[in-house]
Amino acid sequence: MTTRPTQMTLSSRAWAELILLSVIWGASFLSIRIALDEIGPLTTVAHRVGWAMLILWGYVLIKGLPIPRAARIWGAFLGMGLLNNVIPFSLMAWGQLHIETGLTSILNAATAIFGVIAAALFFADERLTPRRAIGVGLGFCGVATAVGLNALTSFDIRSLGQLAVIGGTISYALAGVWARKTMKGLPPQVAAAGMLTGSSLIMIPAAWIVEGPLSFALTLQTWSAIGYYAVVATAFAYLLYYRVLGMAGSGNLMLCTLMIAPVAIVLGAIVLNEALPMRAYFGFAILATGLLVLNSGQKRKN
Template identity: 60%
Template sequence: MSDPHPFAGRIWAELLLLACLWGGSFLAIRLALNEVPFATSVAHRVFWAALILWAYVWWRGLPVPKDPQVWGALLVMGLLNNAIPFSLMAWGQLYIPTGLTSVFNAGTAIFGVVVAALLLRDERLTLRKAAGALIGFFGVATAIGLDSVRHIDITSLAQLAVIGGTISYAFASVWARVHLSGLTPQVAAAGMLTGSSLIMVPAALILDGPPTFALAATTFAAIGYYVVFATAGAYLLYYRLIAAAGAANTMIVTLLIPPVSILLGAIVLHETLSPNVYAGLALLALGLIILDGRLLRRQSFVSGRSS
Protein backbone atom coordinates (compact mmCIF):
# COMPACT_ATOMS: atom_id res chain seq x y z
CA MET A 1 0.00 0.00 0.00
CA SER A 2 1.50 3.33 -1.03
CA ASP A 3 1.50 6.32 1.27
CA PRO A 4 -1.00 8.94 0.07
CA HIS A 5 1.46 11.60 1.23
CA PRO A 6 4.94 10.47 0.08
CA PHE A 7 7.73 12.33 1.83
CA ALA A 8 9.69 14.69 -0.35
CA GLY A 9 12.99 16.16 0.75
CA ARG A 10 11.28 19.47 1.50
CA ILE A 11 8.81 17.80 3.86
CA TRP A 12 11.60 16.05 5.75
CA ALA A 13 13.46 19.36 6.00
CA GLU A 14 10.36 21.09 7.38
CA LEU A 15 9.73 18.25 9.83
CA LEU A 16 13.28 18.57 11.13
CA LEU A 17 12.89 22.34 11.33
CA LEU A 18 9.65 21.97 13.34
CA ALA A 19 11.35 19.48 15.66
CA CYS A 20 14.20 21.95 16.20
CA LEU A 21 11.76 24.82 16.85
CA TRP A 22 9.75 22.87 19.41
CA GLY A 23 12.77 21.06 20.82
CA GLY A 24 14.50 24.38 21.39
CA SER A 25 11.46 25.78 23.19
CA PHE A 26 12.18 23.68 26.28
CA LEU A 27 15.62 25.25 26.61
CA ALA A 28 14.31 28.77 25.91
CA ILE A 29 11.56 28.43 28.51
CA ARG A 30 14.03 27.19 31.10
CA LEU A 31 16.37 30.11 30.43
CA ALA A 32 13.51 32.61 30.72
CA LEU A 33 12.42 31.04 34.03
CA ASN A 34 15.71 32.17 35.58
CA GLU A 35 14.26 35.69 35.72
CA VAL A 36 10.56 35.45 34.86
CA PRO A 37 7.96 33.63 37.01
CA PHE A 38 6.28 30.73 35.24
CA ALA A 39 2.82 32.32 34.93
CA THR A 40 4.28 35.52 33.46
CA SER A 41 6.42 33.40 31.12
CA VAL A 42 3.30 31.69 29.78
CA ALA A 43 1.43 35.01 29.52
CA HIS A 44 4.26 36.42 27.38
CA ARG A 45 4.18 33.34 25.18
CA VAL A 46 0.47 33.33 24.38
CA PHE A 47 -0.16 37.10 24.27
CA TRP A 48 2.60 38.10 21.86
CA ALA A 49 2.15 34.97 19.72
CA ALA A 50 -1.58 35.75 19.41
CA LEU A 51 -0.75 39.23 18.10
CA ILE A 52 1.63 37.77 15.52
CA LEU A 53 -0.92 35.23 14.30
CA TRP A 54 -3.69 37.84 14.07
CA ALA A 55 -1.36 39.94 11.94
CA TYR A 56 -0.92 36.89 9.69
CA VAL A 57 -4.69 36.34 9.53
CA TRP A 58 -5.20 39.99 8.56
CA TRP A 59 -2.44 39.82 5.94
CA ARG A 60 -3.98 36.69 4.37
CA GLY A 61 -7.51 38.08 4.58
CA LEU A 62 -8.79 34.96 6.34
CA PRO A 63 -12.39 35.03 7.63
CA VAL A 64 -12.73 35.75 11.35
CA PRO A 65 -15.60 34.02 13.22
CA LYS A 66 -18.36 36.17 14.69
CA ASP A 67 -20.45 33.51 16.44
CA PRO A 68 -20.15 33.84 20.26
CA GLN A 69 -20.33 30.05 20.57
CA VAL A 70 -17.23 29.71 18.42
CA TRP A 71 -15.37 32.20 20.62
CA GLY A 72 -16.50 30.26 23.69
CA ALA A 73 -15.09 27.09 22.14
CA LEU A 74 -11.83 28.92 21.39
CA LEU A 75 -11.63 30.06 25.01
CA VAL A 76 -11.93 26.45 26.21
CA MET A 77 -9.38 25.41 23.59
CA GLY A 78 -6.99 28.07 24.85
CA LEU A 79 -7.41 26.70 28.36
CA LEU A 80 -6.84 23.06 27.37
CA ASN A 81 -4.15 23.49 24.72
CA ASN A 82 -2.18 26.46 26.10
CA ALA A 83 -2.98 27.80 29.55
CA ILE A 84 -3.02 24.48 31.43
CA PRO A 85 -0.21 22.57 29.66
CA PHE A 86 2.10 25.56 29.20
CA SER A 87 1.73 26.46 32.89
CA LEU A 88 2.17 22.91 34.21
CA MET A 89 5.20 22.28 32.02
CA ALA A 90 6.83 25.62 32.79
CA TRP A 91 6.41 25.03 36.52
CA GLY A 92 7.68 21.47 36.12
CA GLN A 93 10.79 22.67 34.31
CA LEU A 94 11.83 24.55 37.43
CA TYR A 95 12.56 21.18 39.07
CA ILE A 96 13.33 18.64 36.33
CA PRO A 97 15.68 18.71 33.29
CA THR A 98 14.45 20.13 29.99
CA GLY A 99 15.25 16.86 28.23
CA LEU A 100 13.05 14.89 30.61
CA THR A 101 10.22 17.38 30.05
CA SER A 102 10.42 16.77 26.31
CA VAL A 103 10.35 13.00 26.82
CA PHE A 104 7.13 13.28 28.80
CA ASN A 105 5.77 15.64 26.16
CA ALA A 106 6.23 12.85 23.60
CA GLY A 107 3.53 10.93 25.49
CA THR A 108 0.89 13.39 24.23
CA ALA A 109 -0.03 11.12 21.32
CA ILE A 110 -0.36 8.14 23.67
CA PHE A 111 -2.81 9.92 25.94
CA GLY A 112 -4.56 11.38 22.90
CA VAL A 113 -5.47 7.93 21.58
CA VAL A 114 -6.93 6.87 24.93
CA VAL A 115 -8.91 10.08 25.49
CA ALA A 116 -10.26 9.98 21.92
CA ALA A 117 -11.35 6.37 22.37
CA LEU A 118 -13.16 7.27 25.58
CA LEU A 119 -14.94 10.38 24.26
CA LEU A 120 -15.40 9.90 20.50
CA ARG A 121 -17.65 7.20 19.09
CA ASP A 122 -15.71 6.85 15.84
CA GLU A 123 -12.36 6.30 17.57
CA ARG A 124 -12.33 2.67 18.59
CA LEU A 125 -9.46 1.42 20.73
CA THR A 126 -8.33 -1.40 18.45
CA LEU A 127 -5.93 -4.11 19.56
CA ARG A 128 -3.06 -2.34 17.79
CA LYS A 129 -3.87 1.01 19.36
CA ALA A 130 -4.29 -0.57 22.79
CA ALA A 131 -0.90 -2.29 22.47
CA GLY A 132 0.78 0.92 21.34
CA ALA A 133 -0.82 2.93 24.15
CA LEU A 134 0.14 0.32 26.75
CA ILE A 135 3.77 0.27 25.63
CA GLY A 136 3.75 4.06 25.62
CA PHE A 137 2.42 4.11 29.18
CA PHE A 138 5.25 1.78 30.20
CA GLY A 139 7.64 4.22 28.55
CA VAL A 140 6.30 7.13 30.61
CA ALA A 141 6.44 5.02 33.79
CA THR A 142 10.02 3.96 33.00
CA ALA A 143 11.09 7.56 32.42
CA ILE A 144 9.55 8.57 35.76
CA GLY A 145 11.54 5.88 37.57
CA LEU A 146 10.71 3.76 40.59
CA ASP A 147 12.31 6.21 43.04
CA SER A 148 9.79 8.88 42.05
CA VAL A 149 6.95 6.45 42.66
CA ARG A 150 8.25 5.43 46.07
CA HIS A 151 9.15 8.93 47.28
CA ILE A 152 6.80 11.81 46.48
CA ASP A 153 8.81 15.03 46.52
CA ILE A 154 9.01 18.23 44.49
CA THR A 155 10.73 16.39 41.64
CA SER A 156 7.98 13.79 41.53
CA LEU A 157 5.31 16.49 41.59
CA ALA A 158 7.08 18.31 38.75
CA GLN A 159 7.09 15.15 36.64
CA LEU A 160 3.39 14.59 37.34
CA ALA A 161 2.69 18.24 36.43
CA VAL A 162 4.33 17.79 33.02
CA ILE A 163 2.39 14.57 32.43
CA GLY A 164 -0.76 16.44 33.43
CA GLY A 165 0.06 18.93 30.69
CA THR A 166 0.23 16.16 28.08
CA ILE A 167 -3.16 14.86 29.23
CA SER A 168 -4.58 18.36 28.82
CA TYR A 169 -3.22 18.37 25.25
CA ALA A 170 -5.10 15.11 24.64
CA PHE A 171 -8.41 16.62 25.78
CA ALA A 172 -7.69 19.70 23.64
CA SER A 173 -7.32 17.52 20.55
CA VAL A 174 -10.77 16.00 21.11
CA TRP A 175 -12.29 19.41 21.85
CA ALA A 176 -10.87 20.86 18.63
CA ARG A 177 -12.21 17.99 16.57
CA VAL A 178 -15.72 18.35 17.98
CA HIS A 179 -16.05 22.14 18.19
CA LEU A 180 -13.52 23.80 15.85
CA SER A 181 -13.53 21.71 12.71
CA GLY A 182 -15.10 24.50 10.62
CA LEU A 183 -12.33 27.06 11.21
CA THR A 184 -9.21 27.55 9.15
CA PRO A 185 -6.23 26.30 11.22
CA GLN A 186 -4.50 29.68 11.37
CA VAL A 187 -7.63 31.44 12.64
CA ALA A 188 -8.23 28.63 15.14
CA ALA A 189 -4.65 28.99 16.43
CA ALA A 190 -4.95 32.79 16.72
CA GLY A 191 -8.31 32.50 18.47
CA MET A 192 -7.04 29.78 20.78
CA LEU A 193 -4.03 31.90 21.81
CA THR A 194 -6.37 34.85 22.34
CA GLY A 195 -8.49 32.70 24.66
CA SER A 196 -5.44 31.57 26.60
CA SER A 197 -4.25 35.20 26.82
CA LEU A 198 -7.57 36.17 28.43
CA ILE A 199 -6.80 33.53 31.06
CA MET A 200 -3.06 33.85 31.53
CA VAL A 201 -2.57 37.63 31.51
CA PRO A 202 -4.90 38.17 34.52
CA ALA A 203 -3.51 35.04 36.19
CA ALA A 204 0.05 36.34 35.82
CA LEU A 205 -0.91 39.75 37.21
CA ILE A 206 -2.56 38.11 40.23
CA LEU A 207 0.21 35.57 40.89
CA ASP A 208 3.31 37.53 39.90
CA GLY A 209 2.30 41.19 39.80
CA PRO A 210 3.04 43.56 36.89
CA PRO A 211 5.73 42.22 34.55
CA THR A 212 9.14 43.79 34.56
CA PHE A 213 11.09 44.42 31.37
CA ALA A 214 14.38 45.04 33.17
CA LEU A 215 15.64 41.65 32.02
CA ALA A 216 18.94 40.26 30.82
CA ALA A 217 19.54 40.03 27.09
CA THR A 218 19.50 36.23 27.36
CA THR A 219 16.02 36.34 28.89
CA PHE A 220 14.71 38.65 26.17
CA ALA A 221 16.20 36.35 23.53
CA ALA A 222 14.62 33.29 25.16
CA ILE A 223 11.18 34.91 25.33
CA GLY A 224 11.50 36.17 21.77
CA TYR A 225 12.45 32.69 20.59
CA TYR A 226 9.56 30.82 22.14
CA VAL A 227 7.05 33.53 21.17
CA VAL A 228 8.07 34.16 17.55
CA PHE A 229 9.61 30.86 16.49
CA ALA A 230 8.42 28.10 18.84
CA THR A 231 4.79 29.26 19.08
CA ALA A 232 3.58 31.57 16.28
CA GLY A 233 6.00 30.34 13.63
CA ALA A 234 5.77 26.70 14.70
CA TYR A 235 1.97 26.71 14.50
CA LEU A 236 2.10 28.05 10.94
CA LEU A 237 4.71 25.48 9.94
CA TYR A 238 2.79 22.69 11.69
CA TYR A 239 -0.41 23.38 9.74
CA ARG A 240 1.56 23.72 6.52
CA LEU A 241 3.01 20.25 7.13
CA ILE A 242 -0.41 18.78 7.90
CA ALA A 243 -1.70 20.12 4.58
CA ALA A 244 1.34 18.80 2.69
CA ALA A 245 2.01 15.49 4.42
CA GLY A 246 -1.10 14.62 6.41
CA ALA A 247 -1.70 14.59 10.16
CA ALA A 248 -0.44 11.01 10.62
CA ASN A 249 2.88 11.71 8.89
CA THR A 250 3.34 14.95 10.81
CA MET A 251 3.11 12.96 14.07
CA ILE A 252 6.68 11.82 13.33
CA VAL A 253 7.80 15.17 14.74
CA THR A 254 6.83 13.83 18.19
CA LEU A 255 9.77 11.43 18.01
CA LEU A 256 12.21 14.06 16.74
CA ILE A 257 11.65 16.66 19.49
CA PRO A 258 13.18 14.85 22.52
CA PRO A 259 16.64 14.25 20.95
CA VAL A 260 16.85 17.96 20.07
CA SER A 261 15.84 19.02 23.57
CA ILE A 262 18.11 16.49 25.27
CA LEU A 263 21.10 17.59 23.17
CA LEU A 264 20.48 21.30 23.83
CA GLY A 265 20.00 20.68 27.55
CA ALA A 266 23.28 18.79 27.69
CA ILE A 267 25.24 21.42 25.75
CA VAL A 268 23.82 24.62 27.28
CA LEU A 269 22.67 23.55 30.76
CA HIS A 270 25.05 20.59 31.25
CA GLU A 271 22.10 18.33 32.04
CA THR A 272 22.55 14.60 32.41
CA LEU A 273 19.68 12.13 32.27
CA SER A 274 19.58 8.73 33.93
CA PRO A 275 19.50 5.58 31.75
CA ASN A 276 15.85 4.93 32.63
CA VAL A 277 14.87 8.14 30.79
CA TYR A 278 16.43 6.88 27.56
CA ALA A 279 14.80 3.47 28.06
CA GLY A 280 11.47 5.20 28.58
CA LEU A 281 11.96 7.25 25.40
CA ALA A 282 12.69 4.07 23.44
CA LEU A 283 9.48 2.47 24.72
CA LEU A 284 7.54 5.64 23.90
CA ALA A 285 8.94 5.59 20.36
CA LEU A 286 7.95 1.93 19.98
CA GLY A 287 4.45 2.68 21.24
CA LEU A 288 4.07 5.57 18.80
CA ILE A 289 5.28 3.42 15.89
CA ILE A 290 2.71 0.75 16.77
CA LEU A 291 -0.02 3.38 17.12
CA ASP A 292 0.85 4.80 13.70
CA GLY A 293 0.72 1.34 12.16
CA ARG A 294 2.11 2.25 8.74
CA LEU A 295 5.58 0.82 9.35
CA LEU A 296 4.03 -2.49 10.38
CA ARG A 297 1.82 -2.50 7.28
CA ARG A 298 4.84 -1.81 5.06
CA GLN A 299 6.75 -4.68 6.68
CA SER A 300 3.78 -6.99 6.15
CA PHE A 301 3.50 -5.86 2.51
CA VAL A 302 7.22 -6.43 1.85
CA SER A 303 7.11 -9.86 3.53
CA GLY A 304 4.07 -10.81 1.42
CA ARG A 305 5.84 -9.84 -1.80
CA SER A 306 9.03 -11.69 -0.91
CA SER A 307 7.28 -14.94 0.03
Protein backbone atom coordinates (compact mmCIF):
# COMPACT_ATOMS: atom_id res chain seq x y z
CA MET A 1 0.00 0.00 0.00
CA THR A 2 2.96 2.33 0.26
CA THR A 3 4.99 3.67 -2.62
CA ARG A 4 8.50 5.06 -2.66
CA PRO A 5 8.29 8.88 -2.68
CA THR A 6 8.27 10.32 -6.17
CA GLN A 7 7.32 13.70 -7.43
CA MET A 8 5.58 14.49 -10.69
CA THR A 9 4.36 17.60 -12.45
CA LEU A 10 0.70 17.94 -11.52
CA SER A 11 -1.99 18.29 -14.17
CA SER A 12 -5.04 20.45 -13.52
CA ARG A 13 -7.09 17.28 -12.96
CA ALA A 14 -4.55 15.95 -10.47
CA TRP A 15 -4.62 19.27 -8.61
CA ALA A 16 -8.43 19.23 -8.53
CA GLU A 17 -8.58 15.72 -7.10
CA LEU A 18 -5.76 16.43 -4.64
CA ILE A 19 -7.68 19.44 -3.35
CA LEU A 20 -10.89 17.38 -3.21
CA LEU A 21 -9.15 14.70 -1.14
CA SER A 22 -7.78 17.37 1.22
CA VAL A 23 -11.24 18.90 1.69
CA ILE A 24 -12.81 15.48 2.31
CA TRP A 25 -10.26 14.52 4.94
CA GLY A 26 -10.23 18.02 6.45
CA ALA A 27 -14.00 17.87 6.98
CA SER A 28 -13.74 14.41 8.57
CA PHE A 29 -12.44 15.95 11.81
CA LEU A 30 -15.66 17.97 12.16
CA SER A 31 -17.92 15.01 11.38
CA ILE A 32 -16.14 12.83 13.93
CA ARG A 33 -16.48 15.53 16.58
CA ILE A 34 -20.21 15.81 15.87
CA ALA A 35 -20.67 12.04 16.25
CA LEU A 36 -18.80 12.12 19.56
CA ASP A 37 -21.61 14.20 21.05
CA GLU A 38 -23.79 11.07 21.09
CA ILE A 39 -21.53 8.01 20.87
CA GLY A 40 -18.19 7.06 22.42
CA PRO A 41 -14.86 7.24 20.62
CA LEU A 42 -14.53 3.46 20.18
CA THR A 43 -18.08 3.20 18.84
CA THR A 44 -17.33 6.09 16.51
CA VAL A 45 -14.38 4.16 15.08
CA ALA A 46 -16.33 0.88 14.92
CA HIS A 47 -18.92 2.56 12.70
CA ARG A 48 -16.20 4.09 10.58
CA VAL A 49 -14.30 0.92 9.77
CA GLY A 50 -17.34 -1.37 9.65
CA TRP A 51 -19.37 0.54 7.06
CA ALA A 52 -16.31 1.43 5.01
CA MET A 53 -15.29 -2.24 4.95
CA LEU A 54 -18.64 -3.29 3.47
CA ILE A 55 -18.47 -0.62 0.79
CA LEU A 56 -14.92 -1.45 -0.28
CA TRP A 57 -15.59 -5.19 -0.47
CA GLY A 58 -18.59 -4.37 -2.64
CA TYR A 59 -16.28 -2.39 -4.91
CA VAL A 60 -13.77 -5.26 -5.02
CA LEU A 61 -16.49 -7.77 -5.98
CA ILE A 62 -17.98 -5.51 -8.65
CA LYS A 63 -14.55 -4.96 -10.19
CA GLY A 64 -13.77 -8.69 -10.00
CA LEU A 65 -10.48 -8.12 -8.20
CA PRO A 66 -8.74 -11.23 -6.82
CA ILE A 67 -9.36 -11.91 -3.13
CA PRO A 68 -6.31 -13.21 -1.22
CA ARG A 69 -6.54 -16.69 0.29
CA ALA A 70 -3.21 -17.02 2.10
CA ALA A 71 -3.29 -16.86 5.90
CA ARG A 72 -0.13 -14.74 5.82
CA ILE A 73 -1.91 -12.01 3.86
CA TRP A 74 -4.88 -11.96 6.23
CA GLY A 75 -2.46 -11.74 9.14
CA ALA A 76 -0.90 -8.73 7.42
CA PHE A 77 -4.38 -7.21 7.02
CA LEU A 78 -4.97 -7.64 10.76
CA GLY A 79 -1.69 -5.92 11.62
CA MET A 80 -2.35 -3.14 9.14
CA GLY A 81 -5.84 -2.61 10.50
CA LEU A 82 -4.44 -2.32 14.01
CA LEU A 83 -1.69 0.16 13.10
CA ASN A 84 -3.47 2.24 10.45
CA ASN A 85 -7.04 2.28 11.80
CA VAL A 86 -7.66 0.88 15.27
CA ILE A 87 -4.91 2.67 17.18
CA PRO A 88 -4.77 6.05 15.40
CA PHE A 89 -8.53 6.40 14.84
CA SER A 90 -9.26 5.56 18.49
CA LEU A 91 -6.54 7.80 19.94
CA MET A 92 -7.52 10.73 17.75
CA ALA A 93 -11.25 10.33 18.41
CA TRP A 94 -10.59 10.27 22.16
CA GLY A 95 -8.25 13.22 21.79
CA GLN A 96 -10.95 15.23 20.02
CA LEU A 97 -13.05 15.03 23.16
CA HIS A 98 -10.48 17.26 24.86
CA ILE A 99 -8.92 19.45 22.15
CA GLU A 100 -10.18 21.41 19.15
CA THR A 101 -10.72 19.76 15.77
CA GLY A 102 -8.37 22.29 14.19
CA LEU A 103 -5.57 21.47 16.62
CA THR A 104 -6.15 17.76 16.02
CA SER A 105 -5.67 18.30 12.30
CA ILE A 106 -2.48 20.30 12.88
CA LEU A 107 -0.96 17.57 15.03
CA ASN A 108 -2.13 14.97 12.50
CA ALA A 109 0.13 16.65 9.93
CA ALA A 110 3.10 15.33 11.91
CA THR A 111 2.35 11.89 10.41
CA ALA A 112 4.71 12.65 7.53
CA ILE A 113 7.48 13.62 9.95
CA PHE A 114 7.20 10.40 11.94
CA GLY A 115 6.90 8.50 8.67
CA VAL A 116 10.34 9.71 7.57
CA ILE A 117 11.83 8.68 10.93
CA ALA A 118 10.20 5.23 10.85
CA ALA A 119 11.39 4.62 7.30
CA ALA A 120 14.93 5.62 8.25
CA LEU A 121 14.89 3.22 11.20
CA PHE A 122 13.57 0.19 9.30
CA PHE A 123 14.81 0.57 5.72
CA ALA A 124 18.41 0.94 4.57
CA ASP A 125 17.39 2.86 1.43
CA GLU A 126 15.52 5.52 3.45
CA ARG A 127 18.44 7.00 5.34
CA LEU A 128 18.05 10.33 7.08
CA THR A 129 19.86 12.75 4.78
CA PRO A 130 20.79 16.28 5.95
CA ARG A 131 17.77 17.71 4.11
CA ARG A 132 15.44 15.19 5.71
CA ALA A 133 16.99 15.85 9.11
CA ILE A 134 16.28 19.57 8.73
CA GLY A 135 12.69 18.84 7.68
CA VAL A 136 12.18 16.49 10.62
CA GLY A 137 13.71 19.01 13.03
CA LEU A 138 11.40 21.76 11.81
CA GLY A 139 8.48 19.36 12.10
CA PHE A 140 9.25 18.61 15.74
CA CYS A 141 9.62 22.33 16.47
CA GLY A 142 6.24 22.93 14.86
CA VAL A 143 4.54 20.25 16.93
CA ALA A 144 6.16 21.51 20.13
CA THR A 145 5.05 25.06 19.35
CA ALA A 146 1.47 24.00 18.60
CA VAL A 147 1.26 21.96 21.81
CA GLY A 148 2.83 24.71 23.93
CA LEU A 149 5.23 24.62 26.87
CA ASN A 150 2.35 24.82 29.33
CA ALA A 151 1.36 21.28 28.29
CA LEU A 152 4.62 20.12 29.85
CA THR A 153 4.58 22.35 32.93
CA SER A 154 0.88 21.91 33.82
CA PHE A 155 -0.07 18.44 32.57
CA ASP A 156 -3.86 17.99 32.36
CA ILE A 157 -6.52 16.18 30.33
CA ARG A 158 -6.01 18.59 27.43
CA SER A 159 -2.31 17.75 27.38
CA LEU A 160 -3.21 14.05 27.38
CA GLY A 161 -5.56 14.64 24.45
CA GLN A 162 -2.76 16.21 22.45
CA LEU A 163 -0.41 13.33 23.29
CA ALA A 164 -3.10 10.87 22.19
CA VAL A 165 -3.29 12.51 18.77
CA ILE A 166 0.51 12.48 18.45
CA GLY A 167 0.45 8.80 19.42
CA GLY A 168 -1.96 8.25 16.55
CA THR A 169 0.47 9.86 14.08
CA ILE A 170 3.25 7.55 15.28
CA SER A 171 0.99 4.57 14.67
CA TYR A 172 0.27 5.83 11.14
CA ALA A 173 4.03 6.00 10.53
CA LEU A 174 4.54 2.43 11.72
CA ALA A 175 1.66 1.34 9.50
CA GLY A 176 3.62 2.60 6.51
CA VAL A 177 6.53 0.38 7.49
CA TRP A 178 4.22 -2.60 8.02
CA ALA A 179 2.59 -2.11 4.63
CA ARG A 180 5.90 -1.98 2.81
CA LYS A 181 7.15 -5.12 4.54
CA THR A 182 4.03 -7.29 4.32
CA MET A 183 1.59 -6.06 1.65
CA LYS A 184 3.58 -5.74 -1.56
CA GLY A 185 1.93 -6.73 -4.82
CA LEU A 186 -1.69 -6.45 -3.66
CA PRO A 187 -4.19 -4.32 -5.58
CA PRO A 188 -4.56 -1.22 -3.38
CA GLN A 189 -8.35 -1.51 -3.25
CA VAL A 190 -8.08 -5.09 -1.99
CA ALA A 191 -5.41 -4.06 0.52
CA ALA A 192 -7.67 -1.27 1.82
CA ALA A 193 -10.68 -3.60 2.11
CA GLY A 194 -8.57 -6.23 3.86
CA MET A 195 -7.13 -3.66 6.24
CA LEU A 196 -10.62 -2.43 7.16
CA THR A 197 -11.70 -6.04 7.70
CA GLY A 198 -8.82 -6.52 10.13
CA SER A 199 -9.66 -3.32 11.97
CA SER A 200 -13.38 -4.21 12.10
CA LEU A 201 -12.60 -7.60 13.64
CA ILE A 202 -10.77 -5.76 16.43
CA MET A 203 -12.80 -2.58 16.74
CA ILE A 204 -16.39 -3.81 16.81
CA PRO A 205 -15.88 -6.25 19.74
CA ALA A 206 -13.68 -3.71 21.56
CA ALA A 207 -16.32 -0.98 21.29
CA TRP A 208 -19.01 -3.44 22.40
CA ILE A 209 -17.03 -4.53 25.47
CA VAL A 210 -15.87 -1.06 26.57
CA GLU A 211 -18.82 1.15 25.59
CA GLY A 212 -21.70 -1.31 25.34
CA PRO A 213 -23.69 -2.78 22.42
CA LEU A 214 -23.68 -0.71 19.24
CA SER A 215 -26.84 1.37 19.14
CA PHE A 216 -28.53 2.19 15.86
CA ALA A 217 -31.12 4.42 17.52
CA LEU A 218 -29.14 7.58 16.83
CA THR A 219 -30.16 11.06 15.83
CA LEU A 220 -30.17 12.11 12.19
CA GLN A 221 -27.25 14.45 12.89
CA THR A 222 -25.14 11.59 14.25
CA TRP A 223 -26.03 9.27 11.36
CA SER A 224 -25.18 12.05 8.91
CA ALA A 225 -21.79 12.46 10.59
CA ILE A 226 -21.18 8.69 10.54
CA GLY A 227 -22.25 8.53 6.91
CA TYR A 228 -19.80 11.25 6.00
CA TYR A 229 -16.71 9.99 7.79
CA ALA A 230 -17.35 6.29 7.04
CA VAL A 231 -18.63 6.45 3.46
CA VAL A 232 -17.07 9.63 2.08
CA ALA A 233 -13.96 10.23 4.21
CA THR A 234 -12.94 6.58 4.51
CA ALA A 235 -14.30 4.28 1.77
CA PHE A 236 -14.50 6.83 -1.06
CA ALA A 237 -11.40 8.68 0.15
CA TYR A 238 -9.29 5.50 0.02
CA LEU A 239 -10.33 4.93 -3.59
CA LEU A 240 -9.66 8.57 -4.43
CA TYR A 241 -6.31 8.42 -2.64
CA TYR A 242 -5.00 5.66 -4.89
CA ARG A 243 -6.33 7.45 -7.96
CA VAL A 244 -4.51 10.65 -6.96
CA LEU A 245 -1.41 8.63 -6.07
CA GLY A 246 -1.28 7.33 -9.61
CA MET A 247 -1.63 10.81 -11.10
CA ALA A 248 0.41 12.89 -8.66
CA GLY A 249 2.99 10.55 -7.11
CA SER A 250 3.55 9.98 -3.39
CA GLY A 251 5.81 13.03 -3.02
CA ASN A 252 3.09 15.42 -4.15
CA LEU A 253 0.56 13.70 -1.89
CA MET A 254 2.42 15.32 1.01
CA LEU A 255 0.79 18.55 -0.16
CA CYS A 256 -2.53 16.99 0.88
CA THR A 257 -1.24 16.91 4.45
CA LEU A 258 -0.67 20.67 4.29
CA MET A 259 -4.14 21.41 2.95
CA ILE A 260 -6.12 19.25 5.38
CA ALA A 261 -5.42 21.39 8.47
CA PRO A 262 -6.71 24.72 7.07
CA VAL A 263 -9.96 23.03 6.04
CA ALA A 264 -10.43 21.52 9.50
CA ILE A 265 -9.54 24.81 11.21
CA VAL A 266 -12.04 26.83 9.17
CA LEU A 267 -14.86 24.32 9.63
CA GLY A 268 -14.16 24.08 13.37
CA ALA A 269 -14.33 27.87 13.66
CA ILE A 270 -17.53 28.20 11.61
CA VAL A 271 -19.52 25.23 12.92
CA LEU A 272 -18.17 24.76 16.45
CA ASN A 273 -17.00 28.32 17.19
CA GLU A 274 -13.52 27.05 17.96
CA ALA A 275 -10.74 29.56 18.53
CA LEU A 276 -7.20 28.20 18.48
CA PRO A 277 -4.38 29.89 20.40
CA MET A 278 -1.96 31.82 18.21
CA ARG A 279 0.81 29.34 19.00
CA ALA A 280 -1.18 26.66 17.13
CA TYR A 281 -0.97 28.70 13.93
CA PHE A 282 2.73 29.42 14.43
CA GLY A 283 3.31 25.74 15.09
CA PHE A 284 1.49 24.76 11.91
CA ALA A 285 3.54 27.27 9.90
CA ILE A 286 6.79 25.76 11.20
CA LEU A 287 5.52 22.21 10.65
CA ALA A 288 4.41 23.08 7.13
CA THR A 289 7.87 24.47 6.40
CA GLY A 290 9.38 21.20 7.54
CA LEU A 291 7.03 19.24 5.26
CA LEU A 292 7.93 21.46 2.32
CA VAL A 293 11.62 20.89 2.99
CA LEU A 294 11.00 17.14 2.97
CA ASN A 295 8.93 17.38 -0.20
CA SER A 296 11.52 19.50 -2.02
CA GLY A 297 14.08 16.76 -1.50
CA GLN A 298 12.07 14.10 -3.32
CA LYS A 299 13.37 12.92 -6.67
CA ARG A 300 11.40 14.01 -9.69
CA LYS A 301 9.90 11.38 -11.92
CA ASN A 302 8.56 12.10 -15.38
